[in-house]
Amino acid sequence: MAATWWSALTRTRDAILRAVGLGAQRGAAPEERWPVERVEEALYAADVAPSLVMEAIERLGARREGGVVPQRLAEHLAGLLVEPPAPGSVRRPRVVVLVGTNGSGKTTTCAKLAWRSRQTGRRPLLCAADTFRAAGSDQLRLWADRIGCDVVTGATGADAAAVAFDAVTAAVRRNADELYVDTAGRMHTREPLLQELQKLIRSVRKAREGAPDDCWLVLDAALGRNALSQASAFAGAVPLNGAIITKLDGSAKAGFVFSLGRELRIPVLYAGLGESPEDLVEFDRRRFVRSLLGLGDGR
DSSP, X not given: OOOOHHHHTHHHHHHHHHHTTOOTTOOBOTTOOBOHHHHHHHHHHTTOOHHHHHHHHHHTTHHHHTSBOHHHHHHHHHHHSOOOOOOOOOOSSEEEEEEOOTTSSHHHHHHHHHHHHHHTTOOEEEEEOOTTOHHHHHHHHHHXXXXXXXXXXXXXXXXXXXXXXXXXXXXXXXXXXXXXXXXXXXXXXXXXXXXHHHHHHHHHHHHSTTOOSEEEEEEEGGGGGGXXXXXXXXXXXXXXXXXXXXXXXXXXXXXXXHHHHHTTOOOEEEEEOXXXXXXXXXXXXXXXXXXXXXXXTOO
């Protein structure tokens, strides 16, 4: 059975409901009022930024009214998240570069995006541009076999930018609909890595004018607000236009997502609710917030 928003956010929701004095399994009544101090504690525990917690308390008049109505809190929090741009016409192949640190789930996410593409009858191509890890290329090859799509790889230690260039030209030649490029993810604070990514982006542009069409940051939800420093580093180096949050089902700190919208203005496009390919879903800010606060069943 595919994971749901409600099941994926269990750990964060349980922590929030306990903090506001409710049983972990009890859903919140939309019109009941939560004490201000407990709301603050709950949001801090979920890794919502202190500035955003204070903003919510002030905007909702919580101290004046003696508490916070969860339904109004949900509406406020949802408003902090950036709406993804409306789908427009994209040239084929659509070139998508995924960036992020090692362990964030980039390789698996690349494969799951290709799986989603295959489910709608499109022809994806994968690129293993993380040439520093032989295991990364091997993992992507296994996924490609499982999905039924091709993958472009290079030798371990090869120039990642050259591999990406070859992958773009191959995608054009093979009439692919999308190309998903997996990149290296060594320490995000290391300048050589960011320079390597910038070189890769330039190489992709040389292979096809206007590419990449998208550059998406993959973040591990288990890191909570620590992921924001990664996001800032990558946003300063490459043209990010979206984020993918992985491993939501293993995190009790999902509140950091609100800072992506308010502080970095990066829309969340997809979320990983579980391990199966079908558990990578389009981000739904309303279900995310309602499941986070325990409102109904997250619908």
